[in-house]
Amino acid sequence: MVKTLALLSALLLVSGCTGSLPFTQAEINNSPTANAEMGSDSFNYDDFAGVLKTHVNEQGWVDYEGLQSNRQQLDKFVVAMSQVPSGTYEGWNEREKIAFLINAYNAFTLQSIIDQDPLKKSIREIPGVWKIRKFSLAGQEKTLDNIEHQILREKFNEPRIHAALVCAAVSCPPLRTEPYTAAQLDFQLDEQVRIWLARPQGLQIEREREKVSISAIFDWFGEDWVPSYGVKEKFSGNERQRATLNFISRYISPVEAQYLEEGNYELNYLDYDWSLNRQN
Template sequence: MRLLIALLALTTSFSVLSAPKANLWPYWNVSNEQSTDTISHQSWQNILDEYLVMEGQHTLFRYSAVSKKDKRLLEKYITMLSSLTPQSYSKDEQYSYWVNLYNALTVNLILDNYPTKSITKIGSFFSFGPWGQNIISIDGKELTLNDIEHRILRPIWNDPRTHYALNCASLGCPNLQPLAFTAENTERNLEKAANGFINSDKGALVSSNTLRLSSIYEWFIADFGAEEDLFEHLSKYRGELSGYDGKVNYDYDWKLNGK
């Protein structure tokens, strides 16, 4: 019976109780603000240009079409990023570094396990997805996707729009942005990503007197503040949500964002 209960728990959707909290890893909270060095993300941009397609409200990735040459290009890009010491760059340069790395690692992970119906099917038998597994070594430290998101990006930058920048290869996730993040375009990219998600049905869908929000807003409500703060954030991009006081429920689609 205990085994059956464990198996059932593994098949349930990601819950607010299991959403990782922001927990700073101080080792990475160092920067060199005098540095003018930049990191090239052109290889990642080339991949995005070649394999991202818009379909309705979704940006889909053509995993099945990725050539061996471009798979090697992606792996070479990830290796290049892993060879750097991000703390030696400015905070602005670091932000784009970590966001692009997270997204590139996620795409590469799907390609390594393709075909798959969902990223949640990847990982050990007793895990919900691959987020907790060591996936890359940087500056001598083994990191997971969870480390990048919840121990670096969220606690260091404290910007809830980071949730719109990271893509988990799922239809319910904010779209993978067509422009690689750079220190120069981060603000524009974040605003575009936030606006696009909140104005999509997967971000916020109003039906009768019920508002269906993405589960992101339930899992990570601490990043947005109290419910009043959340609706202030949402209404900044979608005015009709200002002062909403009806019923709210949450949903998320874990199906692969593939084509």
Template structure:
């Protein structure tokens, strides 16, 4: 009986720790007010002027992110951890844009000849001052941690060529469905991914060139990029013949140019 009692206490403690994941409500509100959906949500634009008017709210949220200690983060469920990191990356990217907005045509203008906005160390997160690259490559993409390639359709680089900034915060309890929805919306955007029936070629975003290995590490049982595309043949191709070719893994792949224009409303 005593063992059962202490076992119950232990289970309750774990459940409580996991249930106390970070509240992203403030970020969710900002996104709902200042992210504008285009083409049924396949793309979005950001009202940076509106974000700037609420910059105090954004900074309060960023301060709350910064206050999370590594030990607290370590108690969360993995899905809550990943949602936290994605939201942190996206929120800090918006903050970075606001440091130069208006008058900014591309996030790549932030930095210099020998530096990039993604290597700038300005993010206070989990006890360290980090860069956006540190968050994406050192935490989100760290090998044998999350192993979730669909994060590439969730993290947003403030550019038209990038997958849409979602109009809501990512949350652990719905993360799988949110990532799947973001993936399908991005792949359905014909300006960035399309099967060309004339050339029998699948023309896709440079993301699949830059991060090919992430899609071939076994997620979903897939070890090749062609297998990943076969899973999403229904949204990548508009004809039955095109879908059959993708499902058979027989389509040649080419990569489209990436548009680094700022994803600003009205740009």
């Protein structure tokens, strides 16, 4: 990220999430940065913004029934992403590409869920949803796994994407009520990490039991944090685990960050709840 955005993000950071009041989507959407114009982006996200605002609540749960019966705006957005020429996409800067790909992944996931009639109880019940079903994106055919593993994880050193890619499960990070944009990307990704770690599906620190539990996502993709957050001393566990804990420590209270650094606890990965992230 360019230095100016990094500086802006640092100025906007607020106190850690665990042990303090977590952010709500309403607070995020009412912030000056969140309401900044999206005009600097090379792609229009208005249709996806309408989908998220209408069908995602402040806790990040999705009204899939409502979206299924009123899907025109989502389908229109998916078509628009398919019509971006590959040369146009290649000419975008890194922030524009990352925002576009995150939004594509989340939109394609929503579409995959509502294409099932009746709705499945879990995305895992949809055959081939990650590896076989293809979507048209910027002039190419891509699967969800292509977008996540062969593009976002492989071409960009940005582990915060794991707080933004939502695979429609309860244990996933919450879905935002707004799309990602290049203009706001650094701020949005930092906020997403804080929101994710404030939830019991992201991080649990039990000092009285000398136990720390973190999302299984940190286990599945732990190597993604090593290049930027790898550390030989401090924290607990192997190289991948220390890197993820070092990353997590940047987004929690100073007291709890110090506790993680001391490493006097048992580290565990939380069970992953694949139930659909639907509104009750």
